[in-house]
Amino acid sequence: QVHLVESGGGLVQAGGSLRLSCAASGRTLRLYTVGWFRQAPGKEREFVAAKRWSDGITEYAGSVKGRFSCSRDNVKNTVYLQMNSLKPEDTAVYFCATRSGTIRMIPSEYDYWGQGTQVTVSS
Numbered sequence: 001q002v003h004l005v006e007s008g009g010g011l012v013q014a015g016g017s018l019r020l021s022c023a024a025s026g027r028t029l030r031l032y033t034v035g036w037f038r039q040a041p042g043k044e045r046e047f048v049a050a051k052r053w054s055d056g057i058t059e060y061a062g063s064v065k066g067r068f069s070c071s072r073d074n075v076k077n078t079v080y081l082q083m084n085s086l087k088p089e090d091t092a093v094y095f096c097a098t099r100s101g102t103i104r105m106i107p108s109e110y111d112y113w114g115q116g117t118q119v120t121v122s123s
Contacts, residue, residue, distance in 0.1 A: 002026040002112040004096050009117030012086055016121070020081040024097030028071065029053065033099050034079045035110055036118075038092035047105035048094070049081060058078060059103050064090075086121045093118050 010018040022034065035050035051070040058070055064083075072079045075114040079096065094117050097110035104110070 004098065004112055004114035006094060006096050006114040009094060009119045011120045011122065014087055014121055014123050016087045017025050017084045018086065018119060019076055020083065020094055020117060023076065023078045026032045027098060028110065029076060029077055029079055029098065031105050033101065035099070036037040036081045037097060037107055038067060039096045041093040048117050050103040052103055088121045088123045091119060091121050
């Protein structure tokens, strides 16, 4: 059974940084595509970033490009989302998810999800 657990969320002022973690069990993340999504109250879940670890291909949403980056720790079977220059509009619950194959930006294309971690950016 695959379990993903996000952590690292919190309250930060605009311009600040956070690093989210996504720890996995039951699946070796470096063999899959790992995506990050977020959902703000009253809004649809939206794509943030994804990385296919087999070849390093990474995609970012336009709204976070240049501010967010993906990394991993193979030993810990954990991936990270480094978020810099945070803005109030980045406030949302952030989720990690995995899928086999290429990067997709649609949430339904991912088969395992974590429970989410809240990120709140104050102005």
